[in-house]
Amino acid sequence: MTPKRILVVDDEEMIVNLCWQALKNEGYDVVPASSGEEAVRLAFAEKFDMAITDMLMPGIDGLETFLTIREKQRELIGVLITGHGTLDTAIQAMTHGFSGFIRKPFTSLELIQGVKDAFQKAALAEENTRLKTLIPLYRLGEKFITSESKQEVFKGLIETIVHQIGVQRVSVMLYDEGEGCLRIVAATGIKEEIVNKVRIKPGEKIAGRVFQTGAALILNGGPEDNPNFASFLKSKNIVAAISFPLKARDKTLGVLNISKVGQGVPFSEADIEMLSVICGQAVMALENLRIMEERAEKVRMRTLFEQYVAPEVAEVLISQGKNPLEVGEIKEITVLFADIRNFTPLVQRLPLETLRDFLNDFFSLLTEVIFKFKGTLDKFMGDAVLAFFGSPISISKPEQAAVNSAIMMHNMFGELKEAWTAEKQVLSHVGLGIGISSGEMFLGNLGSQKRFDYTVIGTDVNLAQRLASEAASGEILITESVKSQLGQQFCVTQESSRLLKGLEKPICVFSITGEPQ
Template sequence: MQSRKILVIDDEVMVADISRSALTSAGHQVFCAYSGEQAVEMAMALRFDLAIIDAMLPGMNGIETFELIRQSCPYIKGILVSGDLTVNMTLEAMDKGFCRVLVKPVQAGYLLLAVQAALADYDLQEENIRLNKQVSKMRTLFEQYMAPEVAAILLDQQKSISEVAGEVQEITVLFADIRNFTFLVQYLPLQESREFLTEFFDMVADVVSSWHGILDKFIGDAALAIFGAPVPHGSPSLSAVSAALEIQKSFEVLRARWALTSDLFMQIGLGIGVSRGEMFLGNVGSGRRLDYTVIGADVNIAQRLASETVAGQILITESVYCDVVDKVSIQEEKTRLLRGMEKKIQIYSIIP
């Protein structure tokens, strides 16, 4: 049996000594206090796993003492001992956090069994705390590589991540691409390029989240975001367009600030494409390397639209146009044949 630190609290010295002797023989570290006030002081100085408390202490009673002890030892287990145990006292003890109640006089065998059961509860509690900390750590780690909403979905599944199935859903995607960034990196120190991209991606992530979107991934100097899944949202296309407008505005502020350090930043701009359609959202990859992402024709279309833009432009497909036509200012563009497509499609631009 693992040795534990136990506090015995009883104003009868002989009773406390008998309990100490039995528990010490079982391999535990046992300390005695003879009043509630003394017990509280000891608990503040030492971390106890279990307190065995007489209900009728002078001054503070046993239940009041345990409440104060838990302020400094919040995970401590408690056993209440009373020579005049009542139903009301039992209910109050359980309500205040005691895990066992015993009737005086307590035989050594019964005391050891109660202590063993209480410490088993303590072990289970400690294991739950450890697992919760581990899950929290995993969630934090996951959120560094994927959206918090996606991390929560994956961690809440009662199966391995590789077994989490995806599904085809109606999704709106936003693709934001820094135009002419390849030119910029030829002349900037790599550290400056990295710092600029970090600020850009932080801004995009914040804006997308504020409009109920999910940041899917960063691709070089571009970002892909999805709206409407995996967390359902009432107006995904409007949210995506609203996010695109805010991203463009914030990008201009970011670019102007960096242009104070180098005129080269005046050569870049941001193009955004937004499309809607049926896409697969889920795990894609191999058993060694999985990516929780979205795939489908409209993902490619959004990316192609972003590459067709001039700096500061937002291009949308007809499906998105139908969703937002009465809510934002829109200009019809000429039909275009996007790279990789067989037919021209009608596109529109958002007027800021």
């Protein structure tokens, strides 16, 4: 632990020596001065915790010496020595900020006790001041936490700092990950063109250094200033400045800069503590807003994705934490295309409201089946449905899942058709054809920021659609790539090779002719 530094000021050499020896033996770091002028010079070059000064000295007296030094070192504790120990003298000393009063002549023990009492009294006074200041500041948390936007938080932060600390310039800088630098997001006392222009990279200048290290920096124009940044005050007409990190847990979000221009008392550790409380509450409010925004975005994305995929699939996509338009990759996927046979004539023979209700029942049925087998609903296309299996949720046998879905779709479609035919006989002519293919294709989001679809693109998507068009009512047609992954689980019949629309060569086609064995 660093020993307390005490400056002893007296024109009597015997008094100085007595103080030096007694306090040195107690572990204090003692620096002697024989006059007020010498004490001021020392204090302007070095930092002290306490000044013990005689009341009456040639030149600058003890009161003026202490007050002059304290203008530079605001936290300096004072102990006054005097041979005129009257009540008026004691009151005068306390009025001028002294924490202790020792009457001559005194012993070493009286001196040591007086110094200890002064340190203790100063500590209690500082604690009381701190509590009186901090209690209202904690109440500011309610104001910050109810903020509905970042700018509202920044405005409250700046207003509070200006009021509580009394500064002319304040700037709030946040790290912009896109630009890789700190940018001013709110300020007072700074020209707008400067606010818009300033960009500081981590490690650069004062703000960049504070952002990089996560440690606050105080500049008061005194000997205690970091020599690397001392020139900052001289060049900017700034008499005192603090750069304070805005930290959320272990991450630094940005930097708060405050400064006094022209004139003003130096900043102290108490100011740092106050900034810590104010900034801590502001950062909590910012984090609260961030969490609420993330939750709202997740709800929006989940609502969007669940229109196309099962809830568990939507959760996987959302948990990736990517920009929706950046979600995409090349994958091995199995695609299913289901198309209603003989649907076109119905458009002319049934009211549009009836067609809508029938299609809604049809799509609800297919969606239920697709989700049951961990598939993803790509889109509804008029009287058809496109779905895929194997991604984004990985399943061990996507080809089997697709075929099982197709078989269940046919069974449930038969029940749906029977129910509707009882009311609309014309629906007895409709059927369902299904095509299934598998292969390498792109899976991801396509579109713009305003409108995009989570979909698949590839040759096998087209193959599945062509097979569905070729399939008769109640038929399930598959490609060779699908058949090769089914093993002996299904009754499979090889059909004649077919030249599908858009292809240059015929392909092998198979049909599913029975339930799983």
